[in-house]
Amino acid sequence: MDVLDLLSSLVSFQTVNDPSKGEMPSRECPAFVQSTLQSWGIDSEIIEHNGAYAVVGEIGEGLPKVMVMAHFDVVPVSKDEWHYEPFKLTVEGDKAYGRGSVDDKGNVASLMFALKELKEKPLNGKVLFAFTGDEETGGATALYIAEKLHEINKLPSFLINADGTGMIPIVRRRKGFSVTISVPTAKKMTKGKLEEQTFEIRTPVVETRHAAYFLPGVDTHPLIAASQFLRETDYEAVSLTGAFLKSNVVPGTVTLTYVKPEQGTQSEVEVDENLTKLIKAVVPLVRAPIKAEKYSDFGVSITPNMYTFDGERHSLSLDIRAMSHDNQDIERTLKEVLSYNLPDAEVDFGNKEKAGFLFTDPKEPFVQTVLQVLKENGERAKAVEGAGAADSRYFTPLGVKAIDFGPKGGNVHGPNEYVEVSSLKKLPHVYVQIIDKLLSL
Known part of the structure:
Protein backbone atom coordinates (compact mmCIF):
# COMPACT_ATOMS: atom_id res chain seq x y z
CA MET A 1 0.00 0.00 0.00
CA ASP A 2 1.29 3.46 -0.89
CA VAL A 3 -0.04 6.93 -0.03
CA LEU A 4 -2.37 6.95 -3.06
CA ASP A 5 -3.90 3.60 -2.04
CA LEU A 6 -4.41 4.91 1.48
CA LEU A 7 -6.04 8.08 0.17
CA SER A 8 -8.36 5.96 -1.98
CA SER A 9 -9.51 4.09 1.12
CA LEU A 10 -10.00 7.31 3.08
CA VAL A 11 -12.04 8.96 0.31
CA SER A 12 -14.40 5.98 0.25
CA PHE A 13 -15.55 6.84 3.78
CA GLN A 14 -18.41 9.34 3.47
CA THR A 15 -17.30 11.60 6.28
CA VAL A 16 -19.55 14.52 5.31
CA ASN A 17 -20.08 17.07 8.06
CA ASP A 18 -23.40 18.81 7.44
CA PRO A 19 -25.19 20.14 10.56
CA SER A 20 -28.17 21.30 8.47
CA LYS A 21 -28.94 17.64 7.71
CA GLY A 22 -27.68 16.18 10.97
CA GLU A 23 -24.75 14.47 9.24
CA MET A 24 -21.48 13.82 11.09
CA PRO A 25 -18.64 11.39 10.43
CA SER A 26 -19.18 8.07 12.17
CA ARG A 27 -16.55 6.13 14.11
CA GLU A 28 -15.81 4.05 11.00
CA CYS A 29 -13.15 6.28 9.40
CA PRO A 30 -11.21 7.04 12.61
CA ALA A 31 -11.32 3.32 13.45
CA PHE A 32 -9.70 2.64 10.07
CA VAL A 33 -7.04 5.27 10.74
CA GLN A 34 -6.32 3.79 14.16
CA SER A 35 -6.14 0.19 12.91
CA THR A 36 -3.83 1.18 10.04
CA LEU A 37 -1.48 2.97 12.43
CA GLN A 38 -1.61 -0.01 14.78
CA SER A 39 -0.57 -2.34 11.95
CA TRP A 40 2.55 -0.18 11.65
CA GLY A 41 3.28 -0.39 15.38
CA ILE A 42 1.94 3.08 16.21
CA ASP A 43 -0.35 3.25 19.25
CA SER A 44 -3.21 5.72 19.31
CA GLU A 45 -6.63 6.22 20.87
CA ILE A 46 -9.97 7.39 19.60
CA ILE A 47 -11.51 10.20 21.59
CA GLU A 48 -15.04 11.54 21.32
CA HIS A 49 -16.03 15.16 21.92
CA ASN A 50 -19.56 16.46 21.38
CA GLY A 51 -20.31 13.59 19.03
CA ALA A 52 -17.16 14.06 16.93
CA TYR A 53 -14.31 11.55 16.86
CA ALA A 54 -10.57 12.05 16.66
CA VAL A 55 -7.51 9.81 16.61
CA VAL A 56 -4.69 11.03 18.87
CA GLY A 57 -1.32 9.67 19.90
CA GLU A 58 2.40 10.28 20.12
CA ILE A 59 5.73 8.80 19.07
CA GLY A 60 9.20 9.41 20.45
CA GLU A 61 10.37 10.25 23.95
CA GLY A 62 10.98 13.37 26.02
CA LEU A 63 9.29 16.73 25.76
CA PRO A 64 6.71 17.29 23.02
CA LYS A 65 8.39 19.48 20.41
CA VAL A 66 6.29 19.01 17.31
CA MET A 67 2.63 18.29 16.71
CA VAL A 68 1.05 17.32 13.40
CA MET A 69 -2.67 17.53 12.75
CA ALA A 70 -5.13 16.95 9.90
CA HIS A 71 -8.87 16.36 9.55
CA PHE A 72 -10.84 13.60 7.85
CA ASP A 73 -14.27 15.26 7.72
CA VAL A 74 -15.36 16.85 4.45
CA VAL A 75 -17.96 19.32 3.20
CA PRO A 76 -21.15 18.19 1.44
CA VAL A 77 -21.27 17.60 -2.31
CA SER A 78 -23.66 18.65 -5.04
CA LYS A 79 -23.40 15.49 -7.14
CA ASP A 80 -24.99 17.09 -10.21
CA GLU A 81 -21.89 19.30 -10.54
CA TRP A 82 -19.37 16.45 -10.34
CA HIS A 83 -17.94 14.65 -13.38
CA TYR A 84 -16.61 11.90 -11.09
CA GLU A 85 -17.98 9.84 -8.21
CA PRO A 86 -17.18 12.07 -5.19
CA PHE A 87 -16.53 9.20 -2.80
CA LYS A 88 -14.41 7.08 -5.11
CA LEU A 89 -10.90 8.28 -5.88
CA THR A 90 -10.51 8.63 -9.66
CA VAL A 91 -7.01 9.10 -11.07
CA GLU A 92 -6.57 10.80 -14.43
CA GLY A 93 -3.02 11.75 -15.33
CA ASP A 94 -1.48 13.59 -12.38
CA LYS A 95 -4.83 14.41 -10.75
CA ALA A 96 -6.73 12.27 -8.26
CA TYR A 97 -10.36 13.39 -7.97
CA GLY A 98 -12.57 12.84 -4.93
CA ARG A 99 -14.17 14.71 -2.07
CA GLY A 100 -11.48 15.38 0.53
CA SER A 101 -8.62 14.46 -1.80
CA VAL A 102 -6.90 17.77 -1.08
CA ASP A 103 -9.03 19.01 1.85
CA ASP A 104 -8.00 17.16 3.83
CA LYS A 105 -7.64 13.41 3.43
CA GLY A 106 -4.55 13.75 1.25
CA ASN A 107 -2.88 15.29 4.30
CA VAL A 108 -4.22 12.57 6.59
CA ALA A 109 -2.72 9.89 4.36
CA SER A 110 0.58 11.75 4.01
CA LEU A 111 0.98 12.31 7.74
CA MET A 112 0.15 8.68 8.48
CA PHE A 113 2.96 7.55 6.19
CA ALA A 114 5.27 10.17 7.69
CA LEU A 115 4.54 8.80 11.17
CA LYS A 116 5.26 5.28 9.89
CA GLU A 117 8.71 6.38 8.70
CA LEU A 118 9.43 8.43 11.83
CA LYS A 119 8.51 5.48 14.05
CA GLU A 120 11.53 3.61 12.69
CA LYS A 121 13.95 6.50 13.35
CA PRO A 122 15.67 7.68 16.54
CA LEU A 123 13.90 10.92 17.39
CA ASN A 124 15.26 13.87 19.32
CA GLY A 125 11.96 14.53 21.09
CA LYS A 126 8.29 13.64 21.08
CA VAL A 127 5.91 14.07 18.16
CA LEU A 128 2.20 14.44 18.92
CA PHE A 129 -0.45 13.72 16.30
CA ALA A 130 -4.19 14.24 15.93
CA PHE A 131 -6.65 13.40 13.16
CA THR A 132 -9.93 15.18 13.82
CA GLY A 133 -13.46 14.86 12.48
CA ASP A 134 -15.09 18.26 12.92
CA GLU A 135 -12.82 20.87 11.36
CA GLU A 136 -15.43 21.73 8.75
CA THR A 137 -17.92 22.67 11.48
CA GLY A 138 -15.63 24.81 13.61
CA GLY A 139 -13.00 22.47 15.01
CA ALA A 140 -14.31 22.10 18.58
CA THR A 141 -12.24 18.93 18.97
CA ALA A 142 -9.02 20.76 18.08
CA LEU A 143 -9.89 23.36 20.72
CA TYR A 144 -10.53 20.57 23.22
CA ILE A 145 -7.18 18.95 22.43
CA ALA A 146 -5.31 22.27 22.66
CA GLU A 147 -6.84 23.07 26.05
CA LYS A 148 -6.13 19.58 27.40
CA LEU A 149 -2.49 19.76 26.31
CA HIS A 150 -2.25 23.19 27.91
CA GLU A 151 -3.70 21.87 31.18
CA ILE A 152 -1.16 19.04 31.45
CA ASN A 153 1.76 21.19 30.24
CA LYS A 154 2.26 19.16 27.05
CA LEU A 155 1.79 21.85 24.41
CA PRO A 156 4.31 21.45 21.56
CA SER A 157 6.71 24.17 20.51
CA PHE A 158 5.67 23.80 16.87
CA LEU A 159 2.46 22.79 15.12
CA ILE A 160 2.28 21.62 11.53
CA ASN A 161 -1.40 21.83 10.80
CA ALA A 162 -1.74 19.78 7.63
CA ASP A 163 -4.71 21.68 6.29
CA GLY A 164 -3.23 23.68 3.47
CA THR A 165 -2.53 23.34 -0.23
CA GLY A 166 0.15 24.22 -2.75
CA MET A 167 3.23 22.78 -0.97
CA ILE A 168 3.69 26.26 0.48
CA PRO A 169 3.80 27.08 4.22
CA ILE A 170 0.84 29.22 5.22
CA VAL A 171 1.85 31.60 8.01
CA ARG A 172 -1.22 33.88 8.08
CA ARG A 173 -4.90 33.00 8.08
CA ARG A 174 -7.92 35.05 8.98
CA LYS A 175 -10.39 33.94 11.60
CA GLY A 176 -13.83 32.82 10.46
CA PHE A 349 -23.60 35.93 16.17
CA GLY A 350 -22.74 32.32 16.95
CA ASN A 351 -20.40 30.96 19.57
CA LYS A 352 -17.67 33.16 21.01
CA GLU A 353 -15.04 30.52 20.27
CA LYS A 354 -11.66 30.61 21.97
CA ALA A 355 -9.69 31.09 18.81
CA GLY A 356 -7.50 33.60 17.08
CA PHE A 357 -6.08 34.16 13.67
CA LEU A 358 -2.88 32.50 12.48
CA PHE A 359 0.14 34.76 12.35
CA THR A 360 3.68 33.34 12.44
CA ASP A 361 6.58 35.57 11.43
CA PRO A 362 8.27 34.18 8.28
CA LYS A 363 11.63 35.01 9.88
CA GLU A 364 11.01 32.49 12.68
CA PRO A 365 13.52 29.57 12.66
CA PHE A 366 10.49 27.28 12.42
CA VAL A 367 9.36 28.79 9.13
CA GLN A 368 12.89 29.09 7.78
CA THR A 369 13.44 25.38 8.48
CA VAL A 370 10.34 24.50 6.45
CA LEU A 371 11.47 26.74 3.60
CA GLN A 372 14.90 25.12 3.61
CA VAL A 373 13.41 21.63 3.29
CA LEU A 374 11.14 22.73 0.46
CA LYS A 375 14.04 24.28 -1.41
CA GLU A 376 16.02 21.05 -1.02
CA ASN A 377 13.08 19.18 -2.54
CA GLY A 378 12.77 21.45 -5.55
CA GLU A 379 9.68 23.27 -4.30
CA ARG A 380 8.97 26.99 -4.21
CA ALA A 381 10.34 28.32 -0.92
CA LYS A 382 7.96 31.10 0.04
CA ALA A 383 5.71 31.72 3.04
CA VAL A 384 2.22 32.97 2.17
CA GLU A 385 -1.19 33.82 3.57
CA GLY A 386 -3.98 31.27 3.21
CA ALA A 387 -7.53 32.34 2.57
CA GLY A 388 -9.45 29.97 4.84
CA ALA A 389 -9.38 29.56 8.60
CA ALA A 390 -7.94 26.38 10.11
CA ASP A 391 -7.65 24.59 13.45
CA SER A 392 -4.20 26.08 14.07
CA ARG A 393 -6.10 29.12 15.37
CA TYR A 394 -6.79 27.23 18.63
CA PHE A 395 -3.09 26.71 19.34
CA THR A 396 -1.64 30.11 18.39
CA PRO A 397 -3.31 31.99 21.31
CA LEU A 398 -1.54 29.52 23.63
CA GLY A 399 1.89 30.48 22.29
CA VAL A 400 2.41 27.61 19.85
CA LYS A 401 4.24 28.53 16.64
CA ALA A 402 2.16 27.16 13.76
CA ILE A 403 1.95 26.81 10.01
CA ASP A 404 -0.63 25.22 7.72
CA PHE A 405 0.66 23.05 4.91
CA GLY A 406 -0.44 20.53 2.31
CA PRO A 407 -0.14 19.08 -1.21
CA LYS A 408 -0.89 20.75 -4.51
CA GLY A 409 -4.47 20.44 -5.69
CA GLY A 410 -7.60 22.40 -6.48
CA ASN A 411 -11.36 22.92 -6.35
CA VAL A 412 -11.36 23.01 -2.55
CA HIS A 413 -14.97 22.63 -1.33
CA GLY A 414 -16.07 22.54 -4.94
CA PRO A 415 -17.02 19.97 -7.58
CA ASN A 416 -14.26 17.73 -8.92
CA GLU A 417 -11.90 18.43 -6.03
CA TYR A 418 -8.48 16.98 -6.78
CA VAL A 419 -4.96 16.46 -5.46
CA GLU A 420 -1.87 16.32 -7.67
CA VAL A 421 -0.55 12.76 -7.44
CA SER A 422 3.13 13.69 -7.80
CA SER A 423 2.79 16.21 -4.98
CA LEU A 424 0.96 13.71 -2.78
CA LYS A 425 3.62 11.06 -3.22
CA LYS A 426 6.38 13.51 -2.31
CA LEU A 427 4.59 14.90 0.74
CA PRO A 428 5.24 12.16 3.38
CA HIS A 429 9.00 12.46 2.89
CA VAL A 430 8.79 16.26 3.08
CA TYR A 431 6.93 15.97 6.38
CA VAL A 432 9.56 13.57 7.72
CA GLN A 433 12.41 15.91 6.81
CA ILE A 434 10.68 18.95 8.31
CA ILE A 435 9.87 17.15 11.57
CA ASP A 436 13.39 15.74 11.83
CA LYS A 437 14.91 19.21 11.57
CA LEU A 438 12.37 20.79 13.94
CA LEU A 439 13.18 18.21 16.63
CA SER A 440 16.77 19.48 16.53
CA LEU A 441 15.92 23.16 17.03
Missing part, protein backbone atom coordinates in the same frame (compact mmCIF):
# COMPACT_ATOMS: atom_id res chain seq x y z
CA PHE A 177 -17.01 34.21 12.00
CA SER A 178 -20.56 33.02 11.41
CA VAL A 179 -23.66 35.20 11.61
CA THR A 180 -27.27 34.10 11.04
CA ILE A 181 -29.98 36.65 10.24
CA SER A 182 -33.63 35.65 10.28
CA VAL A 183 -37.01 37.26 9.64
CA PRO A 184 -40.58 35.91 9.82
CA THR A 185 -42.70 35.55 6.73
CA ALA A 186 -44.74 38.60 5.77
CA LYS A 187 -46.97 37.55 2.90
CA LYS A 188 -49.33 39.68 0.90
CA MET A 189 -51.10 39.57 -2.45
CA THR A 190 -49.95 41.80 -5.28
CA LYS A 191 -50.77 42.18 -8.97
CA GLY A 192 -48.15 41.31 -11.51
CA LYS A 193 -46.48 38.60 -13.55
CA LEU A 194 -44.76 35.64 -11.88
CA GLU A 195 -41.20 35.21 -13.20
CA GLU A 196 -38.04 33.31 -12.31
CA GLN A 197 -34.35 33.95 -12.78
CA THR A 198 -31.34 31.77 -11.97
CA PHE A 199 -28.02 33.31 -11.04
CA GLU A 200 -24.80 31.28 -11.32
CA ILE A 201 -21.45 31.45 -9.60
CA ARG A 202 -18.55 32.71 -11.68
CA THR A 203 -14.94 32.06 -10.64
CA PRO A 204 -12.88 32.90 -13.74
CA VAL A 205 -9.43 32.63 -12.15
CA VAL A 206 -9.51 30.03 -9.35
CA GLU A 207 -12.26 27.42 -9.44
CA THR A 208 -13.41 26.88 -5.88
CA ARG A 209 -16.54 27.03 -3.75
CA HIS A 210 -14.71 27.70 -0.48
CA ALA A 211 -16.08 30.95 0.94
CA ALA A 212 -12.65 32.08 2.11
CA TYR A 213 -11.31 31.98 -1.45
CA PHE A 214 -14.16 34.05 -2.89
CA LEU A 215 -12.60 37.29 -4.12
CA PRO A 216 -14.93 40.26 -4.66
CA GLY A 217 -14.12 42.06 -7.87
CA VAL A 218 -12.97 38.83 -9.50
CA ASP A 219 -15.68 36.31 -8.63
CA THR A 220 -19.46 36.55 -8.90
CA HIS A 221 -21.61 35.32 -6.02
CA PRO A 222 -25.09 34.24 -7.20
CA LEU A 223 -26.94 35.46 -4.11
CA ILE A 224 -25.19 38.84 -4.16
CA ALA A 225 -26.18 39.12 -7.82
CA ALA A 226 -29.80 38.22 -6.93
CA SER A 227 -29.73 40.90 -4.24
CA GLN A 228 -28.57 43.59 -6.63
CA PHE A 229 -31.18 42.43 -9.15
CA LEU A 230 -33.96 43.12 -6.65
CA ARG A 231 -32.38 46.38 -5.51
CA GLU A 232 -32.34 47.69 -9.08
CA THR A 233 -36.01 46.85 -9.67
CA ASP A 234 -39.32 47.17 -7.89
CA TYR A 235 -39.92 43.41 -8.07
CA GLU A 236 -41.00 41.46 -4.98
CA ALA A 237 -39.71 38.03 -3.99
CA VAL A 238 -41.90 34.95 -3.83
CA SER A 239 -39.27 32.33 -3.01
CA LEU A 240 -35.55 31.65 -3.04
CA THR A 241 -33.99 28.29 -3.84
CA GLY A 242 -30.50 27.13 -4.74
CA ALA A 243 -27.59 24.76 -4.22
CA PHE A 244 -27.21 25.75 -0.58
CA LEU A 245 -24.82 23.29 1.08
CA LYS A 246 -23.07 24.94 4.02
CA SER A 247 -22.32 28.33 5.51
CA ASN A 248 -18.74 28.35 4.18
CA VAL A 249 -19.53 26.88 0.76
CA VAL A 250 -20.58 29.34 -1.95
CA PRO A 251 -23.72 28.03 -3.72
CA GLY A 252 -23.29 27.20 -7.40
CA THR A 253 -26.72 28.52 -8.34
CA VAL A 254 -29.50 30.59 -6.80
CA THR A 255 -33.00 30.80 -8.27
CA LEU A 256 -35.20 33.77 -7.43
CA THR A 257 -38.93 33.59 -8.05
CA TYR A 258 -40.49 37.04 -8.05
CA VAL A 259 -43.43 39.14 -9.21
CA LYS A 260 -42.88 41.76 -11.86
CA PRO A 261 -45.49 44.53 -11.86
CA GLU A 262 -47.23 44.63 -15.21
CA GLN A 263 -49.66 47.33 -16.24
CA GLY A 264 -53.11 46.00 -16.90
CA THR A 265 -52.51 42.68 -15.15
CA GLN A 266 -55.43 41.67 -12.96
CA SER A 267 -54.07 38.37 -11.59
CA GLU A 268 -52.77 38.42 -8.03
CA VAL A 269 -49.73 36.55 -6.74
CA GLU A 270 -48.60 35.99 -3.16
CA VAL A 271 -45.23 37.61 -2.35
CA ASP A 272 -43.19 37.84 0.84
CA GLU A 273 -42.22 41.36 1.91
CA ASN A 274 -39.65 40.21 4.48
CA LEU A 275 -37.96 37.80 2.08
CA THR A 276 -37.69 40.69 -0.36
CA LYS A 277 -36.12 42.89 2.32
CA LEU A 278 -33.75 40.10 3.42
CA ILE A 279 -32.47 39.52 -0.10
CA LYS A 280 -32.10 43.25 -0.75
CA ALA A 281 -30.11 43.59 2.49
CA VAL A 282 -27.44 41.19 1.21
CA VAL A 283 -25.53 43.82 -0.79
CA PRO A 284 -25.09 46.30 2.09
CA LEU A 285 -24.32 43.43 4.49
CA VAL A 286 -21.46 42.04 2.40
CA ARG A 287 -20.07 45.58 2.06
CA ALA A 288 -20.18 46.30 5.80
CA PRO A 289 -17.07 48.31 6.84
CA ILE A 290 -15.64 45.83 9.34
CA LYS A 291 -12.25 46.79 10.79
CA ALA A 292 -9.49 44.20 11.22
CA GLU A 293 -6.73 44.03 13.83
CA LYS A 294 -3.98 43.04 11.40
CA TYR A 295 -3.25 43.31 7.71
CA SER A 296 -4.43 40.57 5.37
CA ASP A 297 -3.84 40.14 1.64
CA PHE A 298 -7.49 39.13 1.34
CA GLY A 299 -8.84 41.94 3.49
CA VAL A 300 -12.23 41.27 5.08
CA SER A 301 -14.65 39.07 3.15
CA ILE A 302 -18.36 38.49 3.78
CA THR A 303 -20.34 35.94 1.79
CA PRO A 304 -24.02 34.86 2.13
CA ASN A 305 -23.86 31.11 1.51
CA MET A 306 -26.68 29.37 3.35
CA TYR A 307 -30.39 30.16 3.14
CA THR A 308 -33.13 28.11 4.78
CA PHE A 309 -36.89 28.46 5.20
CA ASP A 310 -38.79 26.42 7.79
CA GLY A 311 -42.26 27.56 6.75
CA GLU A 312 -42.31 30.43 9.22
CA ARG A 313 -38.92 32.11 9.15
CA HIS A 314 -36.33 32.91 6.51
CA SER A 315 -32.72 32.47 7.71
CA LEU A 316 -29.54 33.60 6.01
CA SER A 317 -26.03 32.68 7.21
CA LEU A 318 -23.08 34.94 6.51
CA ASP A 319 -19.51 33.66 6.42
CA ILE A 320 -17.13 36.41 7.60
CA ARG A 321 -13.34 36.25 7.36
CA ALA A 322 -11.19 38.83 9.14
CA MET A 323 -7.78 39.10 10.78
CA SER A 324 -9.44 39.66 14.16
CA HIS A 325 -9.77 37.81 17.43
CA ASP A 326 -13.22 38.80 18.65
CA ASN A 327 -16.45 39.81 17.00
CA GLN A 328 -17.39 42.93 18.96
CA ASP A 329 -16.68 45.22 16.01
CA ILE A 330 -18.39 42.78 13.67
CA GLU A 331 -21.52 42.78 15.80
CA ARG A 332 -21.57 46.55 16.09
CA THR A 333 -21.03 47.10 12.36
CA LEU A 334 -23.59 44.55 11.16
CA LYS A 335 -26.20 45.82 13.61
CA GLU A 336 -25.72 49.30 12.16
CA VAL A 337 -26.22 47.98 8.62
CA LEU A 338 -29.32 46.05 9.67
CA SER A 339 -30.79 49.05 11.49
CA TYR A 340 -31.03 50.79 8.10
CA ASN A 341 -32.03 47.81 5.99
CA LEU A 342 -33.71 45.15 8.14
CA PRO A 343 -34.42 46.58 11.60
CA ASP A 344 -36.79 43.81 12.70
CA ALA A 345 -34.38 40.95 11.98
CA GLU A 346 -33.15 38.55 14.63
CA VAL A 347 -29.36 38.12 14.62
CA ASP A 348 -27.32 35.23 16.03
